[in-house]
Amino acid sequence: MSTPDSKDFVARVGSDQRKSPVRVAFVTRRTSAQVKAHDESIVQSFPEVLFRAAIAVQVLACILVLISLFFNAPLEGLADASHTPNPAKAPWYFLGLQELLHYFPPVVAGVLVPTLVVLALIVIPYFNINIEAEGLFAKDRDKRLKIFWAVSIAFCIFLIIFDVIVALVPTVITVALMALAATTPANSPSAFRRSLAAKPLSFWIMSWFLFELVVLTAVGTLFRGPGWSWVWPWSGPGGVK
Amino acid sequence: MTTFNKYFDELRETKVWRSVFRGGTGKSTLRNSMAIQQNVFLHLLSTKVRKRMLEFNATWYLGTLTLGTFGILVITGILLMLYYHPSVPQAYADTKDLQFVVSSGQFLRNLHRWSAHAMVFLVFAHMFRVFYRGAYRPPREFNWVIGVVLLLVTLLLSYTGYLLPWDQLAFWAITVGSNIASAVPLMGDKVRFLMLGGHFVNANALLRFYVLHCMILPLAALFFVAIHFWRIRKDGGLYARHSEPDVVMTTAPARPPL
Numbered sequence: 001m002s003t004p005d006s007k008d009f010v011a012r013v014g015s016d017q018r019k020s021p022v023r024v025a026f027v028t029r030r031t032s033a034q035v036k037a038h039d040e041s042i043v044q045s046f047p048e049v050l051f052r053a054a055i056a057v058q059v060l061a062c063i064l065v066l067i068s069l070f071f072n073a074p075l076e077g078l079a080d081a082s083h084t085p086n087p088a089k090a091p092w093y094f095l096g097l098q099e100l101l102h103y104f105p106p107v108v109a110g111v112l113v114p115t116l117v118v119l120a121l122i123v124i125p126y127f128n129i130n131i132e133a134e135g136l137f138a139k140d141r142d143k144r145l146k147i148f149w150a151v152s153i154a155f156c157i158f159l160i161i162f163d164v165i166v167a168l169v170p171t172v173i174t175v176a177l178m179a180l181a182a183t184t185p186a187n188s189p190s191a192f193r194r195s196l197a198a199k200p201l202s203f204w205i206m207s208w209f210l211f212e213l214v215v216l217t218a219v220g221t222l223f224r225g226p227g228w229s230w231v232w233p234w235s236g237p238g239g240v241k
Numbered sequence: 242m243t244t245f246n247k248y249f250d251e252l253r254e255t256k257v258w259r260s261v262f263r264g265g266t267g268k269s270t271l272r273n274s275m276a277i278q279q280n281v282f283l284h285l286l287s288t289k290v291r292k293r294m295l296e297f298n299a300t301w302y303l304g305t306l307t308l309g310t311f312g313i314l315v316i317t318g319i320l321l322m323l324y325y326h327p328s329v330p331q332a333y334a335d336t337k338d339l340q341f342v343v344s345s346g347q348f349l350r351n352l353h354r355w356s357a358h359a360m361v362f363l364v365f366a367h368m369f370r371v372f373y374r375g376a377y378r379p380p381r382e383f384n385w386v387i388g389v390v391l392l393l394v395t396l397l398l399s400y401t402g403y404l405l406p407w408d409q410l411a412f413w414a415i416t417v418g419s420n421i422a423s424a425v426p427l428m429g430d431k432v433r434f435l436m437l438g439g440h441f442v443n444a445n446a447l448l449r450f451y452v453l454h455c456m457i458l459p460l461a462a463l464f465f466v467a468i469h470f471w472r473i474r475k476d477g478g479l480y481a482r483h484s485e486p487d488v489v490m491t492t493a494p495a496r497p498p499l
Contacts, residue, residue, distance in 0.1 A: 042289045042292060043295065044274065044288065044290075045273075045283075047273070048295065049295065053305045060359075061309065061313060068352040069348065071355070073350050073353075075340065076410045077408060078333045079333065079411065079412035080409060080412070081412070085409055085410075088416065089414060090414050090418050091400060091403050091414055091418075092358075093396060093399070094418060105424075106424030110424045111421070111425050118393065121368075121389045121392075125378060133375060202372075206369070206373075210369055213365075
C-alpha cells in the first residue's frame with residue numbers, strides 16, 4: 001500500500017472504537033495488514049461456557065446412570081491361572097492389536113505397530129504437508145500417482161501374503177476412493193467427488209487408520225471365537241463376552 | 242426465585258464470601274472475566290470464547306464430556322476404594338461383596354465400568370474430531386502432542402483397572418496384554434517383570450496395577466489435563482475455522498527492509 005496522493009478520507013473524532021480505531025500501524029511494502037472478514041461475536045466463559053459444559057456433563061451423567069441401572073458390569077469366576085478361557089481376549093480397545101497378533105509375530109503387532117502409530121500421531125502437526133491441506137493430487141499429479149499406486153499395491157500384496165483379509169478390505173476401499181479422487185476433474189459435477197479431490201494426504205492416512213481401527217476392533221470383539229476362529233456374533237456362545 | 246437471587250446477591254456481598262471468592266460480585270463483563278481469571282482452577286480457561294464455538298456442531302463437546310467421564314470415574318473410584326483390598330483372593334471377594342452386600346455397590350461398579358469404556362471411546366472420538374477440523378495446526382501442535390499423551394494415559398488407566406476385579410476376564414486379559422510386553426526386543430522379559438512384579442500375573446501384579454490405577458496414572462492425567470486446558474487459552478482459544486488463516490506460515494516471513 002502506498003500513501004494516496006489526494007486525501008480520500010475524512011479525519012474526525014468518534015467514540016465508537018470499532019468504527020474509528022485509535023491504533024496506528026505502519027504498513028510496509030512486503031506485508032499487508034490482515035483484514036478480518038467479519039467481527040466475531042464473543043461471549044464470556046462465565047457464565048455461558050461453564051453452564052453449557054455443566055449441562056453437557058449432566059446429560060452424559062444421566063445417560064451413564066441409566067446404562068448402569070440396567071446393565072451390570074461383567075464378573076466371571078475367580079482368577080485361575082490353570083484354566084485358560086478360549087478365547088482369552090484383551091479389553092476391547094486392544095482387540096485390534098490382538099487381531100493383528102493373530103497374523104504377525106508379537107514384535108511386529110505388539111511393539112512395532114503401536115509404536116509407529118503413536119509416533120505417527122505425534123508428528124502430524126510438525127509436517128508442513130499436513131498444515132497446507134492441499135488436495136493430494138493437486139500438484140505433481142503424475143509423480144504422486146506413481147508413488148500412490150506403488151505404495152498401495154505393495155501394501156496390498158504384503159497383506160495378502162500374510163493372509164490379513166480383515167485389514168485388506170478397508171485398505172482396498174480406501175485405495176479405491178483415493179483413485180476416484182485422483183481421476184476427478186476440477187469441474188466435476190459431483191460435489192462428493194470434488195470434496196474427495198480436495199482432501200490432503202493426512203486426511204487419507206488418518207481415515208484409513210480410523211477405518212482399520214474400527215474394522216479390526218469390531219472383528220476382534222464380535223467375530224472371534226475359540227482358537228481365534230471366525231464366528232458369527234448371532235451363532236451363540238463363544239462369541240461375545 | 243427473585244427472592245432467592247436477592248439473598249444470594251446479599252450473601253455474595255458479605256465479608257466472608259468476599260474473602261473466599263476473589264472475583265467479587267455484580268454482573269458486569271469485568272466481574273464475569275474476574276470470575277474466571279481470579280480463580281485458581283478456572284484461570285486455566287479463556288475468559289472469553291467465540292460464540293459459534295459454543296454450538297454443539299463446533300466441537301460436539303467431546304473434550305468437555307471426556308473430562309466429565311473422568312470426574313465421574315474419580316468420584317465412583319474413590320467410593321469403590323473404600324470397599325476394596327488389592328490382595329489375592331480378597332480382591333475378588335470384595336468385588337462380589339460390592340455386587341451382593343454393599344448398598345448400591347453393584348450400581349457403583351457399573352457406573353465406574355461403563356464410564357471407563359465411555360471415556361476411552363470419547364478420547365478417541367475427541368482425537369479424530371480435532372484432526373478432521375484441522376485444529377492440530379500451529380500454534381496448537383504441542384497441545385495435540387499432550388492430547389496423544391492423554392490418550393495413552395487413558396488407555397493405561399483403563400487397562401490397569403481391568404485387572405482389579407481379579408476374575409477370569411481380568412486375569413486373562415492382562416495375561417494377553419503383558420505377553421505383548423515381553424515381545425519388546427532385547428529387554429522384553431525385563432519390561433514384563435517390571436510391569437507385573439514377577440514372571441506371571443500374580444498378587445504383586447495386582448498391587449502394582451492398583452497403585453498405578455489409583456495413584457500414579459490419575460495424577461498424571463490431572464497434570465496433563467491441566468496443561469491441555471491451559472494451552473487452549475495460550476494458543477488462542479478453540480480452533481475456529483475461517484477466523485484464522487487456513488494456511489499458517491510455519492516459518493516467519495523474511496523481515497521487510499525498513
